[in-house]
Amino acid sequence: MSTDLPYAADAEVSLSYDELEVLKLQYEKELAQVHVTVQTKFNYAWGLVKSPMRDHQVEGVRLLQDLYRAEPTRRRECLYYLALGHYKMGNFEEARRFNGLLLEKEPTNMQALSLAQLIEKGVAREGYIGMALVGGAAAVGTILLAGLIRRATRK
Amino acid sequence: MTPRLLNASTVNSRQRSTVGNSTIGRSRMDFATLGRAPLRLGMGSRRITSRDLEIVEATEELLLSEVPEPEGVTSNVSLLRGFNATIPSAEQSRTRRKQMRSVDAPHLGLKKLGMNARGMLVDDDDGHSVTSEDDVVMVPRADTIRKTKRRKGRESLSASKILGKEELSRQKKEILRDKENISVRRSLINGEIAEITDKIQALDNIRNQLEQNLLKLHEDELELDDELVGVRERLEFEQESSRTPKKSSQPLHLLQSSRRRKGPAFLPSEHDELPPGVAFMTLESHETSITALDFSEPYGTLVSASQDDAQPIVWDLFSGTEIGRLRGHTGPVKCLQVEDHVCLSGSEDGTVRLWDLRRVESDDTDEWGDEGEIVSLSDITEESESGDEPLPRLNGIRKGKKPLELRNDPCTRVLEGHTKVVTALYFEDDCLVTGASDKTLRQWDLTTGQCVMTMDILWAMSHSSTSVPGSVTNGLFSGAAASIGTFVVPTPPFSDGSWEMYEDFVGGVQFWGYGLVSGSGDGAVRMWDMRTGQAHRTLLGHTGPVTSIQFDEIHIASGSLDKSIRIWDLRTGGVFETLKYDHAVTALQFDTRKLVAAAGENGIKVYNRTSMQQSTLSTNGHTHPVQRLRYMDRYLVSGGRDSTVKIWSL
Known part of the structure; x- marks a missing residue:
């Protein structure tokens, strides 16, 4: 089972609108019948997570959390999907923690390991962008400062 | 910054x-x-x-939250597997294959049909297939082959097409994958079904639990009703007694009506902590089977008698110790009733004795100590009762009693009149009714000690049988046989195989006002009018001697050697309920909520009249069949053939 998880790349491939619509209809139909099967819920949630729209992703993660709460036997799997969902949303901190918990349970899980790397990469990239921003700001600041000083000294 | x-x-x-x-x-x-x-x-x-x-x-x-190991379906089918097997694109390859085969047929929108069938698509009608165009591999038709085959007339369309090896093997793979998907989906659905079954089970359990709670509430309500009635009676009584504080020369009998009939008992709070249905005390001084017992109140005074023993034992139920014995009878005691400190006992010697339990002393201990204890106990439990009353009462007893040789003889009166074993008695206030094997019932005035009336059961039998034709169906006891010899019937074997000769012609009596009910050896339950001394109704149904009866405002309960208890409607005289047991019933007591019976087994039978459920008390119970029992509120005393007396918390 441990190998039966999608790689992170899979999460980037979104379903077509129709497919998502079918999943949604199925989910809503079962919701109206009060009993929602785990699979249906997951299908919809996973479809949402795969979607490029952030609102969809958020909803997907929320559904996954519901699943996680309601189905203790599915928790381990859900850990991964939650990590993946958070990763996709850019919540690297949450993603890392869910993935970390999964790796605690299954240290050899390939998908989880690769996801961990991706998360690190994502964190680093954000970091670099951030540093660049800070650097840029600092540079502008120094230039301004230098200008001010120069103006001051010129007087 | x-x-x-x-x-x-x-x-x-x-x-x-x-x-x-x-x-x-x-x-x-x-x-x-x-x-x-x-x-x-x-x-x-x-x-x-x-x-x-x-x-x-x-x-x-x-x-x-905890992450348990997956099990069952969850370990077989991962969510992703399920996802891949159930999403619409899982049907793509199939749709594609069908499209390929049905070249001549018009486009049926198979995917859509399939979706509709599974209830997935509801209103989407644009017919847009998810199948991407490049998935469909168009293979040129081999027209020549088609033409030659066409001549054979009707044949399958698929045979008219050549798809190519590559395509076929691809289809094969796809089909295999689809089959796998099917099995995945099957196991998913099976898993869901199992889960729902579990949930239904769980819900059923909850429902049962709730229903029981509802019953419990109902019982509690009844209990409160009873308590209310009891408290009201008490209130009336106390108002009455405060209005007339000094009644001249109180006899030793109590003003208040019997607590056996009504009202809450004042149990010490420790009693609530006892686990229900468990015998928490065993009294073991008797050497033979218990034949009679009664007690004044929970944790009060108990009097118990056993076979072949003319001296009933008086117990202090608070400490579980023997206070003394009632000496006087010359034959074994068959029946007992205790109200507060007054005890009446009927014996095989044909006499009934009236005892003052306050004067019972043990052979070796100081009498006043024991007496003080009993008195103080009763003082505690019935607050208002005490005060200045014990003394006048004591005087009353002394006035009334015959000059006996001992000043402290607990026996205050001997009632003589029955010619045979006194087998049943019931008294309330100053009125006593006894039943004996001489086939008569006698009514006594306890203040004078005189027999007021004698009711002849034989006469009633011979007359009621004519008034109710076919009533003597119980060939148990024909009138002639009854009139001659003594009444002797072997009991059906008890659960331990033992049996005995049953000789008590009158199994039980009880009265209220002028209404008297008796249960006798002919299996009949008779209702008498104590003003006329006539039996005005006979309830027939038992096929064995009646061993015990009790009635309240609505019902009469009678237990018999025919292994059943019948609950009769007091007004109509019809059978309201029949409870069947495996062995002979020897004793019973009931209230609105439950019926407790000794039914020839080691365990005590408790029938919940609200939920109609039978339960058996056997924890730390008797080792031989239970013979007698009495309870008040949640305090039960039972005597068994194992010659022990057990105290239970109900």
Whole structure:
């Protein structure tokens, strides 16, 4: 089972609108019948997570959390999907923690390991962008400062 | 300035995640993490909705919950497997294959049909197939083959097409995969079904539980009703007694009506802590089977008699110790009744004796000590009762009693009249009714000790049988046989195989007002009018001697050697309920909520009249069949053939 998880790349491939619509209809139909099967819920949630729209992703993660709460036997799997969902949303901190918990349970899980790397990469990239921003700001600041000083000294 | 801002933003935006994050987060506070902060700040344009916050907030809770090993369906079919097997695109290849085969047929929109069949598509009618165009491999038709085959007339369309090896093997693979998907879906559905079965089971259990709670509430309500009636009676009585504080020369009998009939008992709070249905005390001085017992009140005074023993034992139920014996009878005691400190006993010597239990002393201990204890106990439990009353009563007893040789002889009166064994008695206030094997019932005035009336059961039998034709169906006891010899019937064997000769012609009597009910050896339950001394109704149904009876406002309960208890409707005389047992019933007592019976088994039978459920008390119970029992409120005393007396908490 441990190998039966999608790689992170899979999460980037979104379903077509129709497919998502079918999943949604199925989910809503079962919701109206009060009993929602785990699979249906997951299908919809996973479809949402795969979607490029952030609102969809958020909803997907929320559904996954519901699943996680309601189905203790599915928790381990859900850990991964939650990590993946958070990763996709850019919540690297949450993603890392869910993935970390999964790796605690299954240290050899390939998908989880690769996801961990991706998360690190994502964190680093954000970091670099951030540093660049800070650097840029600092540079502008120094230039301004230098200008001010120069103006001051010129007087 | 910049670093400060940077820090502040870090705290603000990531407060939540860093709180419980000390294990991972701390170690990760590196360069890159620091660098992310301004990015977050800069990415303020990204909308953070309440849902975002919601899911981030839930993280902690989710991470804390336990992650068990997957089992059952969950370990066989992963969610992704299920996903791949159930999403619409899983049907793609199939649709495609069908499209390929049905070249001549018009496009049927198979996918849509399939979707409709599974209830997935509801209103989408644009017929747009998910199948991408490049999935469909068009193979040129081999017209020549088609033409030659066409001549054979009707044949399958598929045979008219050549798809090519590559395509066929691809289809084969696809079909295999589809089959696998099917099995995945099957196991998913099976899993769901199993889960729903579990849920239904769980819900059923909850429902049962709730129904029981409902019953319990109903019982509680009844209990409260009873208590209310009891308290009201008590109130009336106390108002009455306060209005007429000095009644001239109180006889030793109690003003209040029998507590056996009504009202809450005042149990010490420790009693509530006892586990229900368990015998918590055993009294073991008797050497033979218990034949009669009664007690004044919970944790009060108990008198118990056993076979072949003319001296009933008086017990202090609070300490479980023997106080003394009632000496006087010359034959074994068959029946007993205790009200407060007054005890009446009927014996095989044909006499009934009236005892003052306050004067019972043990052979070796100081009498006043024991007496004081009993008195104080009764004082505690019936607060208002005490005060100045005991003394006049005592005087009354002394006045009334015959000059006996001993000043402290507990026996205050001997009632003589029956010619045979006194087998049943019941008294209330100054009125006593006894039943004996001489087949008569006698009514006595306890203040004078005189027999007021004699009711002849034989006469009633011979006359009622004519008034109710076919009533002597119980060939148990024909009138002629009855009139001659003594009444002797072997009991059906008890659960331990033992049996005995049953000789008690009158199994039980009870009266209220002028209404008297008796249960006798001919299996009849008779209702008498004590003003006329006539039996005005006979309830027939038991096929064995009646061993015990009791009635309340609505019902009469009678237990018989025919292994049943019948509950009769007092007004109509019809059978309201029949309870069947495996062995002969020797004793019973009931109230509105339950019926407790000794039914020839080691365990005591308790029938819940509300829920109609039978239960058996046997924890720490008798080792031989139970013979006699009495209870008040939740305090039960039973005597068995194992010659022990057990005290139970109900």
